[in-house]
Structure formats: C-alpha cells, structure tokens
Amino acid sequence: MHAGDVIAILESRDLAAQHAEAAAALQEAEASASTTVKGNVPLTNAQDQKSITDARAALENARKTYERRQTLFAEGGISQKELEASKLTMTNAENDLRLAEASTTLHRGVTNPGDIRVAQSKTRQARDRLANLDAQLSYTIVRAPFAGTITDQFQYQGDLANPSAKMVTIADTSRLIAKMQISEQIASTLKAGDTVKVLPDDLPGQTFAGTISLVGRGVDAVSRSVEVWVAVANPTGLLRPNGVARVIISAQPVNNAVIVPSPAVTLDATTAKSGMVMVVDAQSVAHEVHVTVGIRSADRTQITSGLRGGETVVTEGNYGLPDGTKVSIAKPGTTEQ
Structure with missing residues (x-):
C-alpha cells in the first residue's frame, strides 16, 4: 500500500x-x-x-x-x-x-x-x-503513515477498537534491518558503513549485501555482547521481515592467516588469548603445541603464533590427550571404531 x-x-x-x-x-x-x-x-x-x-x-x-x-x-x-x-x-x-x-x-x-x-x-x-x-472525526479514518506491506492484522470488522490495542503492523520491506549480538572484542573493530554479507536461512545459496548502520555503545552485562544493526536493501521483496539469517562480517582482514577448526584449540581460559593444539607429525604422533589465538568464531580460529600453516591437527578427542600419543587419521566419510 x-x-x-x-x-x-x-x-x-x-x-x-x-x-x-x-x-x-x-x-x-x-x-x-x-x-x-x-x-x-x-x-x-x-x-x-x-x-x-x-x-x-x-x-x-x-x-x-x-x-x-x-x-x-x-x-x-x-x-x-x-x-x-x-x-x-x-x-x-x-x-x-x-x-x-x-x-x-x-x-x-x-x-x-x-x-x-x-x-x-x-x-x-x-x-x-x-x-x-x-x-x-478525522481520527476515525486510519491511514497508512508510509508505503509498505501489512504483515500482521490484529483486529477485524466488528471488533471494538481500543486505543491501547494494535490494529495492524505495516513494514517497509524495501529496506530491512538485521539485528545481532557480537562479541565485545569484535564489535570494537566495527564501525557504521562497514560492508557485510547476509545469508537468509529461507533462501539457501543467495547472498545479500548489507551495511552496518549501528554499533551499540553498551555491553550486555551477562553475555558481554554488543548489539549491531545491518541495513539490507530488499528492492525485490525476497527477504521477509522477522526472518533468520547468517551474517558474514569482515571485521579484521588478515592476509595469509593461519586458520584451524575451533574445536582443535583448547584455550587456557574462556577469554584467554593462548591455548594448546595437538599437531600430528608424519608418524601419526600427536604433539602438544602452545599457540596464540586471534580472531575466533564458533567454527574457526585464527592462530597468530605457534603454527606455520599446513599442519594436521586433532579436532576430536584432543582435550586431555597426552603428548606423544599415536593417533589414526580418519578419512572423510568414515567413522572411527
């Protein structure tokens, strides 16, 4: 409308x-x-x-x-x-x-x-x-305050109108806001205007360009996270309001970074910058290597020192694994017995 x-x-x-x-x-x-x-x-x-x-x-x-x-x-x-x-x-x-x-x-x-x-x-x-x-009398005619789409209707013909009750929800779907919670460490590297990628869960394989419009000034006292808003253009209307999406943020670009799966790193503490990685040598023997970590996510962790890149690391069962233990390397698609 x-x-x-x-x-x-x-x-x-x-x-x-x-x-x-x-x-x-x-x-x-x-x-x-x-x-x-x-x-x-x-x-x-x-x-x-x-x-x-x-x-x-x-x-x-x-x-x-x-x-x-x-x-x-x-x-x-x-x-x-x-x-x-x-x-x-x-x-x-x-x-x-x-x-x-x-x-x-x-x-x-x-x-x-x-x-x-x-x-x-x-x-x-x-x-x-x-x-x-x-x-x-002019208030008895309810008009749309802006162009958009009615996404929810709460009252119907014959219902008693109440000043405190919602009638409809109108959304301007031409431009949406993706809201997320980012760790305090990463949020400190972001600023309004940074570009990101938005991957909607209901549109697999499709990527939308977005721009950071707000980096919160406050930190959640429990999760220690910061709220970040991303503005996403939606001229075709493919994106739905209140949908779920993943957001890829290039917060700290690093050339030739050494990246390992996050489960391979055993941190000294939850918020520590150092930890241990079990590296497997040519004889399939696991050795404990102390590393320093950089950027972290749920899936991947950057290693800033301790590894050169190209090493084979233990991603399952590494916690408490003694140094010098002989291990077997599982092939993709196989299950260890």
Missing part, C-alpha cells in the same frame, strides 16, 4: 451527531453576535426606520406645498402670511427628518460593549468546539 491509503474506518455515528449539533450552535452564535453588534433590538430598529420614512414623506409633501404657494403668491392668489406659514411647515419637516436620523444613529450606538464581547466569545467557543470535533 501507499502512504495515505485507508486502512480502516471506525464507527463514528455519535461523533457525527455531535458535529452536526456543534455546527448548528455555531450558526446560532454567529447570528446572535451579528444582532448584538448591529443594534439594540429588532423592534427599536424597525421603529427608527419608520420614523425616518415618515419624516422624509412629510418633508417632500411640505416642499411641494411651498412650491405651489410660491406660484399662487406670484399671481396674487394668496397673502404673504400664508406663504410664510407654508415655508415654516417645510422647515419644521426638515428638522423632523434630521431628528429621526440622529435618533437612529444614537440607538445603534447604545449597545453595551460588554454584550458584544460576550457574544463574540460565545462564537469563538462554538467555532473551537466544531474544530475539535472535526479533528476527532
């Missing part, structure tokens, strides 16, 4: 209902805040608007009456007194309009600032609750 692909969808009907309720509450809070900011009460606003409309109509009527009476006065139809009375009526209508407009402005400005802040605070609270529910 790719990063962002949906893995599972959790049941969320209760959250969806809370989300719808929160959305309605936000709309109500916004409407209340708008009414509080714009004016006192709707009835007062309507009355103020009616007053302005009536004052404008009265002024228009008074102006037209005054204009008609000006014409009549010019023709001698009315007296100067009647003309002046008409002008006074028009002036009073103008004053009434200005008063209505001023009253409306005052009414809109008398809203308590504290009421406005309260209304705005309720709006923010409603908006924050809706955002919180949006976030919770």
